[in-house]
């Protein structure tokens with residue numbers, strides 16, 4: 060129950076860990092956009108190397124990345140298979156009804172595989188080196204300009220951080236309820252998928268009621284601690300740009316340059 | 325004459341689902357810088373009183389209720405000012421954490437009061453030292469024990485430098501050791517800061533150590549005074565649905581064996597002293 064998509068934060072002190080979360084968040088977005096510049100083996104090669112370089116900089120073992128990627132494996136296999144089977148062009152190796160396996164299909168599917176896996180890999184690097192709270196902070200900080208159009212940025216970031224804060228609490232409650240129901244003979248792991256889903260439903264109701272109670276308690280506690288909607292409040296955790304954050308800019312400049320030059324070949 | 329920090333007059337409150345009021349014309353004074361215990365059977369209205377004393381609920385609109393805290397008469401616009409000097413610790417530690425880490429949670433109350441981040445940093449250090457939790461500063465609250473959670477909650481309250489601290493059964497979910505640690509922290513707070521502590525509790529031993537005790541029953545204040553005054557009559561305590569302190573239970577037993585233990589003995593050390601005297605007389 061406690062493993063998430065993309066891998067959870069792992070404590071560390073590498074250069075990537077210490078980067079400003081905004082730099083990492085923006086970097087990840089930039090990377091996803093830059094991937095679309097890639098169009099041949101050279102450029103995709105650069106993308107792969109860049110990803111591996113970034114992963115190496117985190118000083119986190121390959122095994123942990125593999126664990127982060129594994130849940131996405133089926134999605135990747137599915138996409139790649141579709142690509143192979145339904146793209147035509149170039150030499151045709153096999154044809155059977157609407158299914159063709161062609162040269163372009165294979166090349167395309169390799170490119171798509173690289174795209175998907177490097178995007179997931181980069182996002183994993185972000186989530187594995189940055190505590191969720193800081194990602195939320197970075198997000199809120201980057202949204203700040205939206206205040207001008209009256210978007211409630213502060214409330215939005217408070218909602219995000221409370222949601223994150225209560226993930227472990229809700230997990231704990233869910234485990235408790237499951238154990239209580241197991242003790243009374245419920246089973247969650249037997250039978251076919253429909254049976255399993257059915258066995259989850261009686262768990263959801265107590266979980267929902269519990270969450271309501273937590274929400275009421277929390278609201279009282281926040282009010283008692285003088286939280287006021289829309290009033291100015293200071294921010295204890297401040298994000299500060301450091302000189303080292305600028306290096307990210309250089310890395311990305313080099314990456315962009317390489318991609319632009321190499322895509323002509 | 326001692327000054328009152330809280331004055332409550334004619335407080336009546338009815339939950340919207342109920343037709344009977346939960347608090348009925350309650351009058352209450354809390355002495356400034358005292359440690360006041362509030363006792364009462366389950367459902368006597370203690371938590372409801374706490375919610376009204378912190379502005380989480382408003383008294384019935386058709387009542388003549390008046391609440392005055394720290395010189396400010398409560399009204400809807402004034403609650404934020406009143407709460408600036410008020411700290412509350414609730415029963416369930418899990419549901420009162422707002423921050424994702426210990427330090428973030430302590431910062432929450434300070435951020436709400438618009439306090440400068442450098443000052444927040446200083447206070448976090450000070451209060452975590454005070455409750456002996458400095459090494460847990462970066463920890464997620466869900467990874468702490470119940471006693472540690474409550475110590476962090478108290479630290480978060482202490483950081484705002486409150487004049488009044490209200491604890492609503494803050495120790496009821498803790499083991500005896502955790503409970504003792506919290507009691508000790510509160511003693512230390514009382515010694516170091518000028519605060520009034522109001523502690524809602526079912527722990528009668530804790531109440532024997534308070535300066536002042538209020539007993540609630542069915543939404544009314546039925547008795548108020550020092551522990552010696554309030555806890556003297558065993559039969560009355562039982563009638564109120566309260567437990568007897570251990571020393572008093574023992575005294576009741578001893579009296580049945582013709583040892584006439586005085587009724588104002590409240591704790592073990594007084595009992596021991598009485599036996600010493602008894603022994604030297606024989």
Ligand SMILES: Nc1ncnc2c1ncn2[C@@H]1O[C@H](COP(=O)(O)OP(=O)(O)OP(=O)(O)O)[C@@H](O)[C@H]1O
Pocket residue numbers: 339340341342346364365366367368369370371372373
């Ligand atoms: N949210 C609510 N809605 C309706 N009635 C309530 C609510 N909360 C409490 N009550 C009722 O008000 C009365 C007093 O409850 P309160 O929680 O103040 O008692 P208490 O003295 O704190 O009890 P305990 O020792 O169990 O904590 C009870 O009869 C209870 O049923």
Ligand SMILES: [Mg+2]
Pocket residue numbers: 370371372492493
């Ligand atoms: Mg209560």
